[in-house]
Amino acid sequence: MKTIFLIGFMGSGKSTIGKVLSETYDLSFVDIDDFIEQKYEQKITDIFKMYGEEVFRNYEHEALQEVTTYNVVATGGGVVERENNINVMKNAGTIVYLQASFAEIDERLKHNTTRPLWQNSDFDTKVSLYKRRNRLYTQCADYKIQTDHKTIENIVSDIGDIFSLTRT
Numbered sequence: 001m002k003t004i005f006l007i008g009f010m011g012s013g014k015s016t017i018g019k020v021l022s023e024t025y026d027l028s029f030v031d032i033d034d035f036i037e038q039k040y041e042q043k044i045t046d047i048f049k050m051y052g053e054e055v056f057r058n059y060e061h062e063a064l065q066e067v068t069t070y071n072v073v074a075t076g077g078g079v080v081e082r083e084n085n086i087n088v089m090k091n092a093g094t095i096v097y098l099q100a101s102f103a104e105i106d107e108r109l110k111h112n113t114t115r116p117l118w119q120n121s122d123f124d125t126k127v128s129l130y131k132r133r134n135r136l137y138t139q140c141a142d143y144k145i146q147t148d149h150k151t152i153e154n155i156v157s158d159i160g161d162i163f164s165l166t167r168t
């Protein structure tokens, strides 16, 4: 099968949904942030701190090209920042946007310390990042799933229906 790429803002649930989706339908799964941390033996926060966002984006682009053999890929929220990432995903599979509202994201990330782009931004910067990314996700996605007030199980079932997947 072609790869299912889960995209969406930080905190939208891509990693959790990807994991449960893969377990429910017996699919191979990788989370790009975990893949990068293992490959470079460094935490994402440390990569940002030591080398900056640009270097992280280079790592992310390389990683994306290396994971297209998996059935399900949970991407990082900034994967849409580079157009060539969108091309990689379009060529290798189908893009599913997990859309959570700004309010939901803001609530979920309130106490989070592992997202440098979120924790180092003021409210207005967060709002404009959310709005800009929301446009980018919507433009490139083949499918969009609203996740507010839905259970993980519901979201996983929605994705299973889209791809006519069979439960194990």
Ligand code: S3P
Pocket (backbone or CB within 6 Å): 008, 009, 010, 011, 014, 015, 033, 044, 075, 076, 077, 078, 079, 114, 115, 116, 117
């Ligand atoms: C980022 C999102 C993070 C991680 C990095 C940058 C972003 O992944 O890749 O901190 O630019 O939105 P999650 O979406 O899994 O939080």
